[in-house]
Amino acid sequence: MAVRESVIEEVAEDAVSSSAPLGRRVHRWWWGGLLRTLVAGLVLVAGLALPMVAPRSAHAVPPGTYAYVANASGNPGTVSVVDTVTNTVVVAIPVGSGPVGVAVSPDGTRVYVTDFSGSTVSVVDTATNTVVATVPVGSGPFGLAVLPDGTRVYVTNRFDGTVSVIDTATDTVVATVPVGDVPLGVAIAVVPQQVAPALRLTKLTPGGTFTRGGQGTYTLTVTNTGDEPTDGSTVNVSDTLPAGLTSISFSGTGWTCALTPLSCTRSDVLDPGESYPPLRLTVSIARNTPNQITNSATVTGGGTTGVSTATNTTTITKQPKPRPPHHDRPDQGKPGMPGHGKPGQDRPNHGHRPGHGGHGLRVA
Known part of the structure; x- marks a missing residue:
């Protein structure tokens, strides 16, 4: 500040001679005080203190829409800024050597320029139209593209066969x-997520096993695992039974079912994450059914583009043989009964008949 004040005083001395009359010297003193106030950053106008505005860059342009054009000739090269309203060049910005590619950040605050001969990328601040950073990249940078969120710049390096990724922060x-x-060229594409319903079919076998000569039941459930509701078109569940099984009934709340072909349909809308009421398929099991069978079913429709298949492998067991009937007498083998139920052992005085064994009395 002392240096600036000294310069100001010298200017004032040159403007007004020290030999001037007193009134002129007072006038010189007043101007010197005003200049000191200006250097301090404030202008006093009608008793109000107003901050001074910093000078704008020589390359700054008013807000608007501009085209940035790389000019490869010259060292350094330049980027012409074209006013799209008047279609005139309003400024030329010096950049690196051999500028070729140009890309603008999504918010319009930065322009990125590939300096082909200098193997750098010049970063231009559009508020001042000056280079604020120079980023070394691969050899012969050519094309470039900015991510939609502005966080990365992708630069093709012609002679390296590489792409440099610049962090814009x-x-x-x-x-x-x-x-x-x-x-050479590079572009950014954001592939949208496919949003659609997706039906999944699950198939369960309550009890785990089937028995030959008996009946078994499958439970089938359709769930929407997609991101959108079904579109109201027909949803169809079809079942293909393996050899040895014959359908007896196929039903579920809200479903329309048939045994030939074995299928069920409905068309009400199913929201994401929800399931239709389950289907119950009852089958009879033949006596010659293999030890293990696999049943499969599919679900289609509802606006889905694919087919969901559910399979179930079931173990088939033998029907137990009936036990033979019990033919014993009611009193056979029961303790406490005379002779324990053996024939001939319930007669009185068994083993003590007179004259038997030489122990009886003789009659004269």
């Missing part, structure tokens, strides 16, 4: 991606 290369020979 730090203006540094954070990755180098090997690609094909002589890469």
Whole structure:
């Protein structure tokens, strides 16, 4: 500040001679005080203190829509800024050597320029139209593209066969991606997520096993695992029974079912994450059914583009043989009964008949 005040005083001395009359010297003193106030950053106008406005860059342009054009000739090269309203060049910005590609950030605050001969990318601040950073990249940078969120810039390096990835927050290369020979153009595409209903069919076998000669039941459930509701078109569940099984009934709340062909349909809308009421399929099991069978079913429709298949492998067991009937007498083998039920053992005085064994009395 002392240096600036000294310069101001020298200017005042040159403008007004020290030999001038007193009135002129007072006038010189007043101007010197005003200049000191200006240097301090404030202008006093009608008793109000107003902050001074910093001078604008020589390359700054009013807000508007501009085209940035790389001019490859010259060292350094330049970027012409074209006013799209008047279609005139309003400024030329010096950049690196051999500028070729130009890309603008989504918010319009930065312009990125590939300096083909200098192997750099010049970063231009559009508020001042000056280069605020120079980023070293691969050899012969050519094309470039900015992510939609503005966080990364992808630069093709013609002679390296690579792509440099620039972090726009730090203006540094954070990755180098090997690609094909002589890469030139680059573009960013955001592939939208496919939003549609998706039906999944699950098939369960309550009880786990079937028995030959008996009956079994399958439970089938349709769930919407997609991101959108079904579109109201027909949803069809079809079942293909393996050899040895014959359908007896197929039903579920809200479903319209048939045994030939074995299928059920409905068309009400199913929201994402929800399931239709389950289907119950009852079958009879033949006596010659194999030990293990696999049943499959499919679901289609409802606006889905694919087919969901559910399979179930079931073990088939033998029907137990009936036990033979019990033919014993009611009193046979029961303790406490005379002779324990054996024939001939319930007669009185068994083993003590007179004259038997030489122990009886003789009659004269």
